[in-house]
Amino acid sequence: MRQMMGLGVATEPAWRGMASQRWRHVKAWGHEWGWLAATLAWLVVTAWARPLALPDEGRYVGVAWAMLTSGDWVVPQLDGLPYFHKPPLFYWITAGSLSLFGPSEWAARAGPLLGAAAGTVAAFLFVRRWWSASVARAMLLAFATQPLAFVGAQFANLDMLVAGCIAVTIFSFAHAALEAGLGQRPSRRVLVAGYAFAALGVLAKGLIGLVLPGVVLLAWCVASRRLRVVPWLLWPPGLALFAAIVVPWFAAMQWRFPAFAHYFFVVQHFSRYAQGGFNNVQPWWFCAVAIAVLCLPWSAWLVLPRRGGLGGAEVPALRSLMWSGLLVITVFFSIPQSKLVGYLLPVTWPLALLVADKVTPLTGEGHRRRLWAGSLVLAVAACLAAVTAFALRGDHSTRDLSRPLATQLQPGDQIFFLHDAYFDLPFYARLRQPVRIVEDWGEPDIAARDNWRKELADAARFAPDRAATSLVTPAQFGALLCSGSNSWVVGHPANRARYAALASAEQVATAHETVLWRVAAGVSREACPETPSPSSAGR
Structure with a gap:
């Protein structure tokens, strides 16, 4: 019994020492990982x-x-x-x-x-x-x-x-x-x-x-x-x-x-x-x-x-x-x-x-x-x-344009990017379908310039059928605006003078020299002369 008690008394400090050493090790690792966690939090x-x-x-x-x-x-x-x-x-x-x-x-x-x-x-x-x-x-x-x-x-x-x-x-x-x-x-x-x-x-x-x-x-x-x-x-x-x-x-x-x-x-x-x-x-x-x-x-x-x-x-x-x-x-x-x-x-x-x-x-x-x-x-x-x-x-973000678009967009509405690619707008406006991008896609120098036009032209080669819908020429753009659907157009204000159908468009929002227009279904006869007016229908 005394030997057992003696063994207990003799070994108790050893157990305490081992526990203390292990605790110090845990504290040291906690300290080091705290530094690491603080660094990662700073990056976020x-x-x-x-x-x-x-x-x-x-x-x-x-x-x-x-x-x-x-x-x-x-x-x-x-x-x-x-x-x-x-x-x-x-x-x-x-x-x-x-x-x-x-x-x-x-x-x-x-x-x-x-x-x-x-x-x-x-x-x-x-x-x-x-x-x-x-x-x-x-x-x-x-x-x-x-x-x-x-x-x-x-x-x-x-x-x-x-x-x-x-x-x-x-x-x-x-x-x-x-x-x-x-x-x-x-x-x-x-x-x-x-x-x-x-x-x-x-x-x-x-x-x-x-x-x-x-x-x-x-x-x-x-x-x-x-x-x-x-x-x-x-x-x-x-x-x-x-x-x-x-x-x-x-x-x-x-x-x-x-x-x-x-x-x-x-x-x-x-x-x-x-x-x-x-x-x-x-x-x-x-x-x-x-x-x-x-x-x-x-x-x-x-x-x-x-x-x-x-x-x-x-x-x-x-x-x-x-x-x-x-x-x-x-x-x-x-x-x-x-x-x-x-x-x-x-x-x-x-x-x-x-x-x-x-x-x-x-x-x-x-x-x-x-x-x-x-x-x-x-x-x-x-x-x-x-x-x-x-x-x-702001780096020309379209975030401010996306809010009115997201709240007013109706099923069946068309969305166009006019001579530029506003790639952040689908994310901000929560769009679920591709937009139509208007550009002179037939220009031969598109392949020679390393920009968004060349990226999309390259992508079109892998899916030409889809590209025919997504990549729109200016002539096609004018016809699509007159198709009878509400249209939303994003572009530089200088582009308004280029397209007659935009003359009567509503300017909904502006951000960083980029404008969001709304073109109501049934634009004026001057913009779409080939579209019959209600009074001429049936003649």
């Missing part, structure tokens, strides 16, 4: 604050809205026509979000928010495992307060979604490579994540989801002399998983539309990258300058000397990985003539980690700590100012 906080921007947000959300309302979740459609500029992942996520949460701006931005969240979680876990918790926390702050990342996470197009997939792919395979370098078998769960997100990146924006992380990782393996780990990463089950995720949709589109593969891969990938003739032509130095400006004040930290000694023996390899990502992505997108700032979003995570490597902001002291605090305040202000500027400008 102003996602509702501005209308969808034209043309990009209106176009991509419009495709998702058409997917939801039509019930066709396989073929992306732009104004009822097959739209194969990009794969369907963004549309699937957005349509699902709109179905779950209802049609609102923040629900329409679920795709980029999920991309930003996925990349940030992967970066946080990777840095915490291979570097240190303090560097991971600093990385979160430096990433989330880059204006480029903050706005990108709330901009409803494909760029942040594919950037997040690329980030997860890079961090997953880098984790596996570091394990292999230590003589360990790479974690299967990490390899599954790497291959799965490479596949999702392809479904988000095409081959760039596979090519870009592959080039970054290969450059890093060469720079850090670890090419021997590459065979460890070429995991047959992972390759099978990649194919299982990617192949079905592409095979289905090629089976239904024989011209799909040439258009999607040759025209929209290789020609767009290697040839001219596309929008947003910029000089070779554009990408480097855009990163330097749009990531201020953190981009300025890259020139500061490094502080610290934090982390283990693999830290030099991690720095090499971050520099490889930053430089390879910048050079890769500097090569084509067409350049957009959204392409550069994958650099935001390596840049944030290189900044975090400069200081231990939460434990450091002196001048560097004050510089960090000042930079953080400036960065937050810059993020909020960017969103405010977008909200005040």
Whole structure:
């Protein structure tokens, strides 16, 4: 009995110590995940604050809205026509979000928010495992307060979604490579994540989801002399998983539309990258300058000397990985003539980690700590100012036009877009049928200009019968206005003088130099001389 009591007395402090240690571990993880949760909440906080921007947000959300309302979740459609500029992942996520949460701006931005969240979680876990918790926390702050990342996470197009997939792919395979370098078998769960997100990146924006992380990782393996780990990463089950995720949709589109593969891969990938003739032509130095400006004040930290000694023996390899990502992505997108700032979003995570490597902001002291605090305040202000500027400008949104249209629209009414594409209006007005877009579709230079006209003309080739209804010439427009149905016309006020039938139209609303007209059934005889008046009927 005494022995038993003695055993109990002797072991009680050990049990308490184990429980205390476990509790401290739980508190530490709760603390770290609190930082991560706060970062993700910050990225969402102003996602509702501005209308969808034209043309990009209106176009991509419009495709998702058409997917939801039509019930066709396989073929992306732009104004009822097959739209194969990009794969369907963004549309699937957005349509699902709109179905779950209802049609609102923040629900329409679920795709980029999920991309930003996925990349940030992967970066946080990777840095915490291979570097240190303090560097991971600093990385979160430096990433989330880059204006480029903050706005990108709330901009409803494909760029942040594919950037997040690329980030997860890079961090997953880098984790596996570091394990292999230590003589360990790479974690299967990490390899599954790497291959799965490479596949999702392809479904988000095409081959760039596979090519870009592959080039970054290969450059890093060469720079850090670890090419021997590459065979460890070429995991047959992972390759099978990649194919299982990617192949079905592409095979289905090629089976239904024989011209799909040439258009999607040759025209929209290789020609767009290697040839001219596309929008947003910029000089070779554009990408480097855009990163330097749009990531201020953190981009300025890259020139500061490094502080610290934090982390283990693999830290030099991690720095090499971050520099490889930053430089390879910048050079890769500097090569084509067409350049957009959204392409550069994958650099935001390596840049944030290189900044975090400069200081231990939460434990450091002196001048560097004050510089960090000042930079953080400036960065937050810059993020909020960017969103405010977008909200005040409105980017020619038709949200204000959609309200009277949605309340007054009657079954059988016709809707026309006049010499422009207001792709956000179907979303805001809750339209469930394609509108008719009036343009001189026979002009030969439509194919030579990279704009909405060419997009719709390209889409018309995949469904010419539907295009005959959706794409209307000016002559057809005049006849349709005289068809006896109420018509709603959206266009620039200068177009009114071009069409006699608009002379008697009611101007219902105006926003950003765009007018909503209502043309009542039975317009005047002067506008439609071929239409008999009531007094002449039966003569």
